[in-house]
Amino acid sequence: MFSRVGSSFYRTAAWRLAVRSTAVFAVGSAAVFIVMYVMVARTVRDRSDSWLLGESDTLKQVALNTPRDALYDRVVEEVAEHATREAGDDESEGHPAGNTVFFAQTGDPSHAPVWVGPADSATFLNALSTMKISQGAPVSLQIKGWPAPFRVVAVDMRPGAGRLYLGLLDSISTQLLRHLLARFFLGWVAMVAFGFLITLFGLRRMLKRVDAITSTAASIRPDDLGTRVPAGRQQDEVARLARTFNNMLDRISSSVNQLRTLTDSVAHDLKSPITSVRGSLEIALSLDDREQSSELVARAIEHLDRLSDVITTSLDLAEADGGALRLRRESIDLGELVSRVVELYAPVFADRHQQLCVAAMTTAKIGGDVSLCTRMLSNLMENELHYAGANAVVSVSVSTGEGLASITVEDNGPGFSPELLPRVFQRFVKGAESEGHGLGLAFVSAVAVAHGGRAVARIRPEGGSQIVVKIPLATAATGEERQSADNVLSSR
């Protein structure tokens, strides 16, 4: 159980990211600490080196100027001891906590080596005899039994007079550096560990919100689209993800609802005509009277035409929704087209005791699909026929402005009901007393949008409804396009 939880934890992005960022941080901070340590160590060494150089110079002068008599040893030893005492506090037995200094003079054939320093002089002299000499610059020399290397400067006396060595073990500095190193290391470990935990917890907290989105997404079923991800009040990336996700859910849910409405409507709109067709034909079969039966058959055909109409418009709308409504663009004068449609419909309006009139008309060239535009206009007319009511006056006008052609259709009828107004261009939305399929205005809007325009509905302040369809006017460029398209067609 634990190992399963554990291993799944090690697979999380939080763990992986925390490990990676901590590794980078550890390497970086270690490099900084090392550079700092090296700089401190060099400063400390430089200090002891400069003391060694100065003192060795003094000792050389003393050794050279002192006559080689019985007192020579004493004098040199005296000076060396003085010097060692100056730097080191302790020259007693063992390995002291303080500084240790030694002085040696070797290689003078007329004289025995002089030694001032720790008691085990043989070890030192041995080491000195094998060491590499760098004239005038201190070098490090490790002596057996001592915890740290000595810094040793070797100075040649005049030729034949041998060599003079001065060594210093700066224990205090060494210890200081060691402490520093230990502190640095501990500090580094603490920093890396702390950084790792902070990163890990931060990432865990953030990615838990992502996990919440994941589990919400996993819990969504087609029959339950109500679940939403908690988005919080933050403005960060995860909050944006959550909000985007919620928006997507909203859209899906509205699509699904629309689909449900569609299915219901299709079921209703298709099944009722099918039922009446079937019924009519059944009765027609059983009738002996030919006139009566053909009347029924005719009615069945009319129902079928209506059915075909619903299917056609539904398919067009489905295509328009999918962005697949292909336009066969050509230059159309909307003013002329509207006039023709009005001419076609005017007697129908008169027949229903309504009046259809043209309020204003102008030339409005657009690049559009004639068939779709004609059907759009006929839908607008039929919408008025059905909803404006008896004795209504319907006026149509075409105007241009701001690069748009506007077709305005308004009436003095009952207008849209306020709760319907925002949705009149949606599919299957229809008034309570409507006998239509609720596709007419949806189609109007779809055609307007396909032409780069839009349809707007509103209730006129003086009563009645108003629908305005705006479609961009043809530009010079689309005119040329159309010409070349014409050439292709005519050259066929």
Added chain:
Amino acid sequence: MRLLVVEDDNTIREFLTRALAESGFRVDACSQGSQAEKLALEGVHDALVIDLTLPDIDGLELIQRLRSQGVTSPVLILSARRSVDERVRGLEKGGDDYMTKPFAVAELQARLRALLRRSTPGQSETTKLRVGDLEIDLIRREARRAGVELQLTQQEFALLEYLCRNAGRVVTRAMVLDHVWKMRIDTSTNIVDVHIHRLRNKVDRESERPLIRTIRGVGYLLRD
């Protein structure tokens, strides 16, 4: 007149064969594109009715092949798809007319007749049409019934002219909209009926023998 009907749906093929045979055509029918190609290449058909969705080859391709092999008979395309795009492609590939399902048999017959007329030239364009005691002068744009001039609007005259040109044959509402108003709209509203009603009031009111008849569920018929 001999026709070739290429349609893979059995029901539609049988009903087409029957409907066209009843209106006086000799009809050959087949369901496969390859078979259709063989039959069409015999060169005995005056017109072809081709459905676009065939089991073996695409209807458009069949038309193209026939055209490239010298078949010049007019082709009427049938399709369940109804996009403008496809219509234009069909006409570009060598089709002469295009109808989408569902369609009225009367319209199919009318379109076939129109195609056959176009392919057999030599008919002189008349300037006067006469049906019974109705007489219309296409040049002066005047119509007389039993010698009395009828006061018709431009639209009414165009409608009457269309009915007279198709005298004795049924025209559907869609055909009327297409030919008289140059609009292809599907509508369940009785626009055409209103116009016909007005025309009838002027043409048939004074007469005991009405010329314009309504064929319910199909369309209209002008006959003496």
